[in-house]
Amino acid sequence: MSAIDQLTREFSRLPGIGPRTALRLVYHLLKRPPDEARRLAGALRDVADRVRPCTRCGNFSEGELCEVCTDAGRDPSTLCVVEEAYEVGAIERTGSYRGLYHVLGGRLSPLDGVGPEELNVAPLLARLEEGTVRELIVATSASVEGEATAVYLEETARPHGVRITRLARGIPVGSDLEYVDGSTIAEALAGRREM
Amino acid sequence: MSAIDQLTREFSRLPGIGPRTALRLVYHLLKRPPDEARRLAGALRDVADRVRPCTRCGNFSEGELCEVCTDAGRDPSTLCVVEEAYEVGAIERTGSYRGLYHVLGGRLSPLDGVGPEELNVAPLLARLEEGTVRELIVATSASVEGEATAVYLEETARPHGVRITRLARGIPVGSDLEYVDGSTIAEALAGRREM
Numbered sequence: 001m002s003a004i005d006q007l008t009r010e011f012s013r014l015p016g017i018g019p020r021t022a023l024r025l026v027y028h029l030l031k032r033p034p035d036e037a038r039r040l041a042g043a044l045r046d047v048a049d050r051v052r053p054c055t056r057c058g059n060f061s062e063g064e065l066c067e068v069c070t071d072a073g074r075d076p077s078t079l080c081v082v083e084e085a086y087e088v089g090a091i092e093r094t095g096s097y098r099g100l101y102h103v104l105g106g107r108l109s110p111l112d113g114v115g116p117e118e119l120n121v122a123p124l125l126a127r128l129e130e131g132t133v134r135e136l137i138v139a140t141s142a143s144v145e146g147e148a149t150a151v152y153l154e155e156t157a158r159p160h161g162v163r164i165t166r167l168a169r170g171i172p173v174g175s176d177l178e179y180v181d182g183s184t185i186a187e188a189l190a191g192r193r194e195m
Numbered sequence: 196m197s198a199i200d201q202l203t204r205e206f207s208r209l210p211g212i213g214p215r216t217a218l219r220l221v222y223h224l225l226k227r228p229p230d231e232a233r234r235l236a237g238a239l240r241d242v243a244d245r246v247r248p249c250t251r252c253g254n255f256s257e258g259e260l261c262e263v264c265t266d267a268g269r270d271p272s273t274l275c276v277v278e279e280a281y282e283v284g285a286i287e288r289t290g291s292y293r294g295l296y297h298v299l300g301g302r303l304s305p306l307d308g309v310g311p312e313e314l315n316v317a318p319l320l321a322r323l324e325e326g327t328v329r330e331l332i333v334a335t336s337a338s339v340e341g342e343a344t345a346v347y348l349e350e351t352a353r354p355h356g357v358r359i360t361r362l363a364r365g366i367p368v369g370s371d372l373e374y375v376d377g378s379t380i381a382e383a384l385a386g387r388r389e390m
Contacts, residue, residue: 038239040206
């Protein structure tokens with residue numbers, strides 16, 4: 001397969017990019033100086049090589065600990081639990097949260113064999129055990145499984161004596177956090193309620 | 196700048212990809228095994244490193260000569276002139292052309308300082324000089340500048356005694372007449388053919 005066909009195929013694996021769009025991207029790059037394709041290639045390789053989970057919270061990180069965990073200006077008494085690492089970025093971009101995060105790595109889904117043991121629940125409880133956290137914000141998704149996960153977390157965290165809140169209604173039901181606009185997420189953060 | 200931000204920026208340089216779509220692509224890749232990003236990076240690098248103009252016709256090539264020029268099954272007596280190398284692919288995909296190509300590398304545009312010397316016209320005349328070409332198909336674009344380029348090529352190639360043709364103007368297949376612009380309909384009327 002030619003280099004052009006190969007690149008077209010790789011581009012068309014990306015979501016929302018069909019064969020025609022892929023070809024258009026390839027031709028665009030062929031019209032530009034080759035360093036433009038090399039820069040994109042380098043950025044892809046950097047992400048593949050460097051980005052890994054933060055050993056403390058599970059957020060995307062380029063080191064042992066992520067930028068949020070190493071930021072001394074963050075408030076360690078507030079912990080926001082999200083399902084996936086890419087949801088941290090969605091909350092960070094609102095600029096309205098100054099606490100820390102904990103990434104579950106999914107949500108409870110008995111039908112898919114995802115129980116508490118498959119999620120980062122034990123490390124979460126260990127963090128609560130340290131005694132610094134005063135408030136746990138449950139930011140699981142608004143789906144049925146996300147709700148079930150929230151309820152499970154509430155029951156599990158309750159004995160640790162922390163305040164447990166959840167994002168306010170305002171997040172459109174059935175939406176993934178990553179697609180919700182920043183001001184909606186900010187509203188939901190500000191309107192969080194006791195569980 | 197973080198690896199994720201960098202990749203988001205590089206993606207959003209591509210045509211039709213805004214910052215949100217770029218971020219969605221990055222998160223998609225972060226959710227997949229890192230080898231997927233590496234494969235895309237490798238394909239980009241291959242295109243940047245290997246693809247260059249065919250020394251004979253100007254088409255994209257991974258060697259000295261492109262796949263069309265090295266294909267002994269092609270008819271060397273027909274030569275199709277296009278403005279850009281990526282237009283060769285558009286004609287090739289129809290499967291209805293068996294001749295060779297010549298890529299001009301643009302179209303005449305005096306206002307932008309593009310005269311015949313800036314285009315691959317001299318190499319085209321050299322190919323006609325060889326005496327193998329019997330028909331020159333002028334497939335420049337249907338814009339004013341493309342038309343001017345076609346007229347210039349016709350005048351320049353005429354002394355070589357080859358048949359000179361151009362792509363038919365007419366109604367695009369599958370179009371409703373009401374959505375086709377007037378000048379195209381006028382061309383289609385003028386070029387009407389017996390049924």
